[in-house]
Amino acid sequence: MPSLKWQKLLYNIASEIINKLGSLALVETGRWRNLEVDLESLKNAVSTIQAVLLDADRKFSLNQQVEVWLRGLKEAIYDADDLLDDFATDGLSGQAKSEDKNSAKEHLIKGRTSLSQEALGQEIVAKCVRLPSGIKSIRALLYCKNTESEWQSFKEYELSKMQEDNILSTLNLSYDHLPSHLKHCFAYCAIFPKDCEIDMGNLIYLWMAQGYLDSSNSSQSFEEIGFSYFKNLLSMYFFQDDVRDRQSNIETCKMHDLMHDLAILVAGEEIVTLSKSNGCVEKTTRQISFDIDYLPRNSFNAKKARTVLLDKRNKCNWENQIFPEFECLRVVDLGDYRREVPSSIYNLKHLRYLGLSFVGIIKLPDSIARLQKLQVLIIRSNDHLVRLPDSIVRLQNLQVLILDYCGMLQGLPKDIKKLVDLRHLSFYRCNFSRMPIGIGELTRLANYMHL
Numbered sequence: 001m002p003s004l005k006w007q008k009l010l011y012n013i014a015s016e017i018i019n020k021l022g023s024l025a026l027v028e029t030g031r032w033r034n035l036e037v038d039l040e041s042l043k044n045a046v047s048t049i050q051a052v053l054l055d056a057d058r059k060f061s062l063n064q065q066v067e068v069w070l071r072g073l074k075e076a077i078y079d080a081d082d083l084l085d086d087f088a089t090d091g092l093s094g095q096a097k098s099e100d101k102n103s104a105k106e107h108l109i110k111g112r113t114s115l116s117q118e119a120l121g122q123e124i125v126a127k128c129v130r131l132p133s134g135i136k137s138i139r140a141l142l143y144c145k146n147t148e149s150e151w152q153s154f155k156e157y158e159l160s161k162m163q164e165d166n167i168l169s170t171l172n173l174s175y176d177h178l179p180s181h182l183k184h185c186f187a188y189c190a191i192f193p194k195d196c197e198i199d200m201g202n203l204i205y206l207w208m209a210q211g212y213l214d215s216s217n218s219s220q221s222f223e224e225i226g227f228s229y230f231k232n233l234l235s236m237y238f239f240q241d242d243v244r245d246r247q248s249n250i251e252t253c254k255m256h257d258l259m260h261d262l263a264i265l266v267a268g269e270e271i272v273t274l275s276k277s278n279g280c281v282e283k284t285t286r287q288i289s290f291d292i293d294y295l296p297r298n299s300f301n302a303k304k305a306r307t308v309l310l311d312k313r314n315k316c317n318w319e320n321q322i323f324p325e326f327e328c329l330r331v332v333d334l335g336d337y338r339r340e341v342p343s344s345i346y347n348l349k350h351l352r353y354l355g356l357s358f359v360g361i362i363k364l365p366d367s368i369a370r371l372q373k374l375q376v377l378i379i380r381s382n383d384h385l386v387r388l389p390d391s392i393v394r395l396q397n398l399q400v401l402i403l404d405y406c407g408m409l410q411g412l413p414k415d416i417k418k419l420v421d422l423r424h425l426s427f428y429r430c431n432f433s434r435m436p437i438g439i440g441e442l443t444r445l446a447n448y449m450h451l
Contacts (some may be wrong), residue, residue: 350377
């Protein structure tokens with residue numbers, strides 16, 4: 001990842017750490033452990049890093065060795081975030097399609113513009129005739145620039161830097177102008193295979209588990225915030241081919257191959273899809289998806305990985321080797337696993353998202369209650385699971401519980417009312433004989449589906 005992108009990414013992560021350090025729960029836990037001074041020192045250190053990062057790209061332009069410095073700083077920031085998560089957990093425990101010139105012109109300058117601004121837009125279109133696949137991205141970029149002077153600046157400085165034979169550099173312009181939170185969300189999509197259908201709801205849950213959704217100054221739910229992020233990226237053609245249900249709600253989308261290439265470019269070595277043609281895992285790799293049915297030896301380089309997604313075709317049994325080593329995992333999706341869940345998963349104290357669809361679970365163990373950070377639990381299409389353990393109601397951070405197509409499941413725990421943070425509950429095509437009385441006491445429950 002280019003150093004400027006690192007600088008913006010690290011600055012945003014540092015901001016998140018400072019917000020965590022100021023949280024009431026952490027302050028109280030620190031007071032209880034007599035660590036107020038240590039926490040304040042860490043906060044001051046991260047604030048200092050932020051100040052340095054503001055000047056990082058200037059330093060980089062003067063000294064190429066700063067790239068190495070940024071790489072080390074990036075790891076330090078991630079480590080600080082994981083350390084804080086450890087501390088908090090312990091406290092809890094106790095498009096881009098071709099268009100012709102006329103179509104491009106219509107897309108680019110459509111909207112409320114002055115005559116002179118419209119003329120300026122036509123000049124930009126004329127320069128983009130050989131770059132039809134980038135027109136939509138440029139249009140979206142200019143849509144965010146309101147004044148004629150901003151359009152003029154774009155034409156003179158940014159457009160002039162584009163290489164007419166390099167479409168990716170054109171698309172990269174749109175990425176560079178995204179706010180940092182949308183950069184995170186877009187880059188994360190490099191973890192999906194090319195041309196795959198991306199479930200929008202699930203994508204939002206993944207963003208949430210990674211901490212990309214900023215709800216600190218909002219009364220909106222995380223789903224509303226995530227949907228607004230998604231709509232912004234869709235409107236700027238980072239996503240396309242959205243499929244809607246009968247009520248016109250977006251269900252799935254795709255990424256154009258060029259956009260997927262861009263996501264891989266900006267994600268760098270941090271996000272890796274292991275396949276027969278790519279088996280490179282670095283110590284700095286944080287998100288991994290497996291598109292192979294064997295375990296490369298270098299997989300264990302990424303001991304600080306935060307995401308593991310298994311391919312739906314995976315038939316091997318090496319998961320018990322991975323999970324004890326990857327202690328910082330926040331997202332685990334076992335894909336089409338069809339075996340009992342590895343017991344080592346229940347020791348992942350940072351885990352926020354657990355996907356168990358098509359998994360051969362006969363029962364969930366009581367030890368699931370160890371996952372005190374768990375926010376999303378998805379169990380779909382299981383014909384063997386009969387009941388959920390009573391201990392599941394101790395997951396105080398659980399916000400999403402999806403149990404669709406679990407035909408043998410007899411019901412929900414009687415004390416489900418204790419899941420006070422639960423916002424989304426779905427048990428579509430489950431044959432429950434009755435509902436727990438306490439479900440009416442879940443005041444944050446925005447919706448539940450039980451058809």
